[in-house]
Amino acid sequence: MKNCPYCGWSHVREGLLFCEECGQPLTTDASVTLPTRDLKSSENINGAVPTWGTTTLSKDSTIVLHIGASEPLTLPAETETILGRRDGASVRLPDLDLTPYGALEKGVSRIHASIQRKDDTLMLVDMGSSNGTHLNGQRLVAEQPRVLRDGDEIRLGKLTVFIYFKG
């Protein structure tokens, strides 16, 4: 069986014309159906934006985070990476400290969100942050994992991070 090029669902039988999982057309002529996607501003968009990137990771893909104009960050190849802000007083420390990107001013919590790698998918979970985590303009419900796609926009408080799959 094939994988859906949009959502990565792995049970696409030959002959299906639409993915039974995400509803995307599976027609052969990809050039016609491949949608384009605009990168968004960090406004809270009141109407979510559809995203089309793949969700599937291969074993050796690396995950790259783009934060503002700074040098892209490579995500450690752990099963879970906690994003947050290091601060002298707290006991539990994040795996990825966002202080250098203005995390304090932008309202990132000490323990804000986590990115979990499960087999071939990547999930984003808000860990009960004060200012919330947004995925493509939609606010996440705390502790509810959501699948990340290549090119997704994550917002922690007011700090915007784009995530890309490489390789």
Next chain:
Amino acid sequence: MEMDPYVVLGLAPNANDHDIKSAYRRAARRLHPDVNQNNPGAAVQFSDITAAHELLTNVDRRVAYDREAAEAQSENQLTLGFRITPSKRVVGPLSEPQVIYLLAEIIPDPRARDKQEQKHESRLNLTLVLDHSNSMNGSRIDEVKVAAHRIIDQLSPDDIFSVVGFNDFSEVLIPATPVKDKAALKARVSMMNASGGTEIFKGLEAGIAENRTYLGPRLVNHIVLLTDGNTYGDQERSVNLARVVAKEGIAISAMGLGQEWNDEFLDELASATGGTSEYIKSASAVVRFLNDHIRNLSNVFAERVQISVAPDPDVRLESAFKLAPNPQALSITQGYIPLGSLQTTRKISVLLQFEMPADMKAGFRSIARLVLNADILANRRQQHIALSDISLEISESPRPEEPPTAIVDALGKLTLYRMQERAREAIERGDIQEATSRLENLEARLLAMGEVELAQQARSEAQQVAYTNNLSDKGRKALKYQTRHLLLGSSVEEQPE
């Protein structure tokens, strides 16, 4: 014997005994219940071929049948078109199962339109079964009365009309009667008051009793059930009753008003008889819905249309969906699929999804036999039967084929309906995460198709599910019936030429 035994066995009218026997054996090998344990369509068809074989091998019966058929033939009978389009004509042999779609279209005889102008329209045997429980109080019951008055205005003196009101009890407001004194009929409808609870079975039972008093093959026998509430404990009985009356030739359409009624139950009730189910958001739309519905019924070419589908033993029918004229999910558990009435000017389209086995051998092979049954109202010998054996070529190097636009178009929208259905299934299993992500996928697709309002509905339901672990009453109906409604705009809706 109402079917054409020659058609059933795929024989020429001059076939000899040897032809008949070998045709029967060939069909029996494929349709025998022993090799079709999970295939109710084959069981229905097996009994047909057995009956056809018995008739044709009995000399007296065969001669009598031929004579009768020749008489009917000489009267310039109207016919039906039965057209099947597969999503692919050539497929590759794969080591895994693959999917194929068939679009089945049932097309009225174009001559019927001209005839219709000279003759008066099809006669109705219509029963309204109206909920007048407490919740109908106020504008709802007033709108229902107005709608019933309008219907009475539309009917002709040849039509048969009856009205049953129900709450905890049922009450025959108008016994089945020809529509002579319209004012008196209207006055009886006006006396209806809202009180009590909702027991659909009782209303349905009484409505069926009225409809049966004039039940006839030359009539469009139809019951319209209108309710705004949930019925408890009698749903299964109601659906079983609907299956029984479907065989007698009565169709039931179910209209749910507001948010509180059980959509799964009404869908099942209607689809068991080939009727339609509708979601009427507010009282102000009742008149329009009922009027449109009745108008369609007064322009019927064939009644009791049904298809039975018997896939080959190694092929599986996965789902069936009526695309037009009224989009509706169809139940495939009965062996035959009731499709209701065929109008003079609009075709019926049904999309079937099959799974074919892995490792098929190269060459031509059959995948399913489809049989269409319908009563053409204008004909003296009404029963019309058409049969189609679907075969495909299995080839090592299938040429790339564009699937037919009608199928792609319909399926794109049908997929949305399926997505909301799968979200509901996930909720029933308690898998909230899956349900939320399905609703989000649905939202993304709806947005991509420009259905902004419905996309917002999907998003707010995704949030609703995340917080409350369930859909809102309003949201579940809006998503279901409005995604279903999208199919109305697809190209399969075009008028037949």
